[in-house]
Amino acid sequence: MKIKDLPENTLHRLVIYLNVLDALEKKKVDSVSSEELAKRCGVNPAQLRKDLSFVGNLGTKGVGYSVKSLKFSLKKFLGRTEEWNLVVGGLTPLAEYLINNRDLQKEGFYIMSAFDTRPEKIGLIINGVSVYNLDQLSYVTKAIKVHIGIITSEDKPEEYFQAFLRENIRAILNLSSTPLYSENPEVKIENFSFPMALTKLSFFLKNSS
Amino acid sequence: MKIKDLPENTLHRLVIYLNVLDALEKKKVDSVSSEELAKRCGVNPAQLRKDLSFVGNLGTKGVGYSVKSLKFSLKKFLGRTEEWNLVVGGLTPLAEYLINNRDLQKEGFYIMSAFDTRPEKIGLIINGVSVYNLDQLSYVTKAIKVHIGIITSEDKPEEYFQAFLRENIRAILNLSSTPLYSENPEVKIENFSFPMALTKLSFFLKNSS
């Protein structure tokens, strides 16, 4: 099974399983069946087992799954036993929130520096993270390996996007409300914005009861 | 075509189309073909046309789509011509970011109040939004119609979730890192967390080049 064959929805569910397992572990649950875990995740048990089969033979027939070891296998599979270096494009309030958020570090995501194009933002240091002019990005990528770029700028998301691509940052979390897309399969973009998430809810509300 | 038949992925893409159209409108683009719009959204043109056919007959054969009127049709279809009242569960830094964020209001999403269970948070007023004890939620839902609940609490997401359900808040944006799920089809939950989004990227990085 080649990795590129992992369906996007399966990846999405694997991430859910990991997080639900984490919650179970905190509740001191040792063992779980596909039926029970699937129920907590809102999926069909057969689907959960098929999803997990992409990762490996992780359960014990007749018994179920060990919460701890399944969680570890998923973490490993998803690249979450490694540490990742991030940069942020646009020193917006959302960027400041992310920079001040200790949880990301705890999960292995390290924000190394931030970039902006507005003179009044350049030179600031927030929670130990320096803000540089965007045109200095290449100096940073020469000094350290940058794995992920986060775009928070609302007015020029494209500008940060292009700068990230130029510096060969191929994994991008775009938090601006303008979805970004690249046809280059070497580039992976996650688009998320609060208005977009809320819009799915407004559609639901408009069409219910 | 019943609304419940709208596939989740189609809804997701309609939201993308709306946002890309918004960007096009700002660039003063008047008209667009399915091929061009699809390219910008990273989808197949036939898929875009089929997705739009859930909304109505929106284009002109031989010509294409008017950016302005297609955007309006989508906004209407997605419930974004209406205004929605929101409450926030958990006065975390993320909650404060959302409360201070003017863009949500501009898009028709109004945060009416915030709730917490920690005594030191109760009574605060942030950007005009009052913070109440969670057990006061029912007074607020009696006074105003609350459409959407946003969960930002990391330690007790379930507690806010249950409180929202008790008050018949049926559209929930869960920003905690514990995914939530309900089997009640009257309840719609959007789960998002930064670590979950970044995990999809770490998986991509782990398996590329």
Added chain:
DNA sequence: AAGTGTGAACTTTTTCACAGCT
């Protein structure tokens, strides 16, 4: 006895290809 892992059946979604309108 219980519950996983998985081929096979089924369902849904995507893409093709073209009729039909402007």
Added chain:
DNA sequence: AGCTGTGAAAAAGTTCACACTT
């Protein structure tokens, strides 16, 4: 002539059901 809207075909994803292991 050009591009939409949509049945039909193809592809993908989900669920079933059971052989198999502990």
